[in-house]
Amino acid sequence: MTLPVDDLDRRIVQALQDGLAITAEPYAAVARQLGLATEVLLERLQAMLGRGEVRRIGASLAHRKAGIQANVMCVWRIPPEKVESAASVASQFNAVSHCYERAGTPDWPYNLYAMIHGQSEDDCGAVIRAICERTGQSDYVALLSVREFKKTWTRI
């Protein structure tokens, strides 16, 4: 099987994935290390962004330290034919960072997931109530994050 990310792209991401140096020319240092011209490295990254293999290049923040204190994963049980419209409502909220449909199970029949962030649990609750109101869906469980054991990013 050919993976979408080719070897050179993979080596570029691997060289950058633990973080760019906070220096004036951070890409040049990595390009030298890989034996590439800086322009080639930048073009490759731009192409990976264009194909969506890299979603973004930017800072990963410690949200709690940055003042975004509360995180609730809210799950709704929604009839399959109504998932799409409910998801589009939930996705419109700035406080919602991720919104996925997931397969339910007999033990856990919830199928729409939204990750909600706010300054407080109450902020998140207000967003959840607004989503319920606008979608007409009220069979939900709100799961507040009370401890973060690990938060990192995908490494390839």
Added chain:
Amino acid sequence: MDSLDRSILDRLQSGFPLVSRPFAALGAELGIGEAELLGRVRALCRAGLIRRIGPVVDPAKAGRAGTLAAASVPPERLEAVAGIVSASQAVTHNYLRVPTHGACPYNLWFTLTAESPAALREAVATLARATGLAIATFPSVRKFKIGVRFSLADDAARG
């Protein structure tokens, strides 16, 4: 953290410039010089607000398999089990979650990614063996929103 720091954090979350001197380009946008921006970004890194600046890989488009998973961990085993789960290379996020509305059989929620569906299944099976617990998996069916950018300048909870 002042309002310039908040603007810097907002701006840094995506669209980091793909040019040879990115901090000079970003500084120009923010109305400050390259050296001042570098100094502030270094301070934000030291303070732990910025974990890193780098590429965020889309696991699926990079050919990887991933899933959300959950387990029901007895309270007295929480530290040990969470430690085992976090130690797995495949695990990227791992949280203790409690219901504030409704009821939930699971308390430990984590996400995994691996090179292939087979490697993902193996990673889940390895965690189940190591913890002695059943691990439920909830793979995504459709992704409607995958942005992870937060505005620090605005009320984060505003709709």
